[in-house]
Amino acid sequence: MSVVPLPQEVRMPDLSRVALVDEVGVNERAARFQTRSIKNESKVEALHMILSMIDLTTLEGQDTPGKVRQLCQKAIHLHDAMPGLPHVAAVCVYPTMVGEAKKALGNHDINVASVATAFPSGMAPLQIKLEETRIAVDDGADEIDMVISRGAFLQGEYRYVFDEIAAVKEACGKAHLKVILETGELGTLDRVRRASVLAMHAGADFIKTSTGKIQPAATLPVTLVMLQAIRDFYYETGRMIGMKPAGGISNAKLAIHYLVMLRETLGNAWMTPEWYRFGASSLANDVLMQLQKQASGVYQSADYFSKD
Amino acid sequence: MAGSTARVPVAKTYKIYIGGKFPRTESGRYFKLNASDGSVIANVCQGSRKDFRNAVVAARSAFGGWSAASAYLRGQILYRIAELLEGRSDQFVSELVLQGVSRRKAKKEVVASIDRLIYYAGWSDKYQQIFSAVNPVSSAHFNFSVLEPTGVVSLLAPEDSSLLGLVSNIAPIIVGGNTCVVLASAQLPLCAVSFAEVLHASDVPGGVVNILTGFAEELTEQFASHMDVNAIVYCDGDSEVAKNVQVRAADNVKRVLARCDQDWTADAGQSPYLISETQETKTTWHPIGG
Numbered sequence: 001m002s003v004v005p006l007p008q009e010v011r012m013p014d015l016s017r018v019a020l021v022d023e024v025g026v027n028e029r030a031a032r033f034q035t036r037s038i039k040n041e042s043k044v045e046a047l048h049m050i051l052s053m054i055d056l057t058t059l060e061g062q063d064t065p066g067k068v069r070q071l072c073q074k075a076i077h078l079h080d081a082m083p084g085l086p087h088v089a090a091v092c093v094y095p096t097m098v099g100e101a102k103k104a105l106g107n108h109d110i111n112v113a114s115v116a117t118a119f120p121s122g123m124a125p126l127q128i129k130l131e132e133t134r135i136a137v138d139d140g141a142d143e144i145d146m147v148i149s150r151g152a153f154l155q156g157e158y159r160y161v162f163d164e165i166a167a168v169k170e171a172c173g174k175a176h177l178k179v180i181l182e183t184g185e186l187g188t189l190d191r192v193r194r195a196s197v198l199a200m201h202a203g204a205d206f207i208k209t210s211t212g213k214i215q216p217a218a219t220l221p222v223t224l225v226m227l228q229a230i231r232d233f234y235y236e237t238g239r240m241i242g243m244k245p246a247g248g249i250s251n252a253k254l255a256i257h258y259l260v261m262l263r264e265t266l267g268n269a270w271m272t273p274e275w276y277r278f279g280a281s282s283l284a285n286d287v288l289m290q291l292q293k294q295a296s297g298v299y300q301s302a303d304y305f306s307k308d
Numbered sequence: 309m310a311g312s313t314a315r316v317p318v319a320k321t322y323k324i325y326i327g328g329k330f331p332r333t334e335s336g337r338y339f340k341l342n343a344s345d346g347s348v349i350a351n352v353c354q355g356s357r358k359d360f361r362n363a364v365v366a367a368r369s370a371f372g373g374w375s376a377a378s379a380y381l382r383g384q385i386l387y388r389i390a391e392l393l394e395g396r397s398d399q400f401v402s403e404l405v406l407q408g409v410s411r412r413k414a415k416k417e418v419v420a421s422i423d424r425l426i427y428y429a430g431w432s433d434k435y436q437q438i439f440s441a442v443n444p445v446s447s448a449h450f451n452f453s454v455l456e457p458t459g460v461v462s463l464l465a466p467e468d469s470s471l472l473g474l475v476s477n478i479a480p481i482i483v484g485g486n487t488c489v490v491l492a493s494a495q496l497p498l499c500a501v502s503f504a505e506v507l508h509a510s511d512v513p514g515g516v517v518n519i520l521t522g523f524a525e526e527l528t529e530q531f532a533s534h535m536d537v538n539a540i541v542y543c544d545g546d547s548e549v550a551k552n553v554q555v556r557a558a559d560n561v562k563r564v565l566a567r568c569d570q571d572w573t574a575d576a577g578q579s580p581y582l583i584s585e586t587q588e589t590k591t592t593w594h595p596i597g598g
Contacts, residue, residue, distance in 0.1 A: 298533045299361050299530065299533070300536065304535060304560075
């Protein structure tokens with residue numbers, strides 16, 4: 001295990017100086033993204049981009065090595081009947097499945113992301129969270145999706161949450177760290193903004209909305225607030241942070257609206273799988289069905305696409 | 309002054325019915341429905357292919373629950389539709405009259421529609437026995453065939469029989485556990501929208517029946533080609549329409565059912581065979597002995 005020295009600038013931010021969120025304004029702005037109409041070639045381009053940004057996910061208690069292998073096959077062969085499709089960015093699994101996923105993906109240029117730190121509740125002692133992170137990384141995880149301690153955050157123990165993220169970042173080594181805020185449990189957009197700032201300062205490479213286990217999961221307004229936090233962090237420090245909305249984005253049309261929002265908040269530099277991901281399980285097939293519809297003119301059925 | 313001004317009548321907005329909700333068409337298009345004297349009766353939604361797509365999604369997601377419901381429950385629900393239609397028969401009669409049907413014929417049509425629902429409610433747990441079979445095979449197998457609903461059915465309802473024709477086609481589809489997306493008569497669309505309200509109030513789960521208004525010329529192609537539709541029923545059109553439907557339905561090998569020139573008031577307008585037409589036969593070979 002190698003210890004990566006923390007960068008100089010890892011310092012607890014002053015959360016009292018974090019800008020307050022105009023909730024009505026955010027909701028109105030987010031609603032306006034949904035009125036954009038993306039058609040024809042632009043739609044096909046957007047759909048390809050969405051596919052390349054998907055973290056194909058299975059996070060169920062009933063997951064088996066067989067299920068994970070199936071998911072990896074899906075990641076590699078999205079829909080062979082349609083040549084020229086991009087592959088997804090990563091598959092996202094539990095730590096015990098990392099080895100299996102790594103093996104199944106072989107030489108393909110698809111990352112393995114592992115949730116860690118007692119996902120989804122985060123209710124475990126810090127040593128256990130760090131140990132879990134290290135095991136996942138040692139097994140070959142390229143990316144770690146950690147959850148923050150929402151209870152501590154809501155109690156105002158910001159220092160605890162900050163140190164925890166920084167410690168997990170250290171345990172990640174060279175693996176990328178995505179920090180899940182679980183916005184559905186934070187309650188207000190102000191807290192979402194504060195948690196985003198905290199996570200970015202503590203060393204997150206990505207910030208992520210949700211585990212997918214709590215409703216509401218990702219929404220446009222919450223994602224917009226996080227994107228704005230990323231933008232302001234970039235202006236402040238010059239560091240780019242990635243964004244991953246996860247949970248509840250199950251159709252292509254909604255995903256396109258997320259891309260519109262990304263383009264208009266952070267710009268083109270963020271519009272690659274390196275800086276933006278969708279955490280989803282059923283989104284890929286809907287995107288594939290839309291692409292097939294664009295090609296054939298006929299509305300499609302899930303019956304003719306492999307299960308994910 | 310109050311009381312001396314004539315009251316402005318509150319006109320009903322005729323909307324489409326998708327997934328247990330009454331949205332307007334997403335296209336924002338409407339067509340005028342005129343009475344015989346040329347006055348406007350209503351602005352009716354001109355449903356689009358996106359409305360159809362949304363309706364198929366709703367029908368598909370309703371299929372699991374509806375096909376798994378017991379035959380007894382489906383029968384009860386059909387009976388319930390009949391009960392509520394009976395209670396609102398005056399409204400349906402006046403809507404038919406408004407659209408130019410004579411009062412005598414309108415009354416007859418509404419009564420026949422109610423009876424037709426009762427007829428199919430009764431068949432709900434009986435058609436299976438008629439069409440299922442234990443098959444003789446010369447091996448050590450117990451071999452039997454049973455019916456299963458085909459899935460989502462698209463229905464281009466009869467143009468001239470706007471209530472009875474509609475009910476006569478919807479009832480056998482749904483009593484067999486299918487869900488459906490219906491295009492109502494374009495010339496006589498009012499009863500279909502009001503019938504959707506009856507369905508909505510009669511324990512029919514949202515999405516089991518979805519009713520659009522609009523033009524067959526525009527939507528037939530989509531009704532026939534959608535890959536997630538398992539059967540199409542059409543009731544009007546010449547050989548050109550028939551060809552168009554059949555060619556487009558071939559992509560996913562839909563069942564294609566032509567019910568043109570059918571007199572829905574006649575005895576032949578109701579039959580368990582109409583139920584069996586949107587059913588698949590599953591045959592099982594069960595080893596015995598040995």
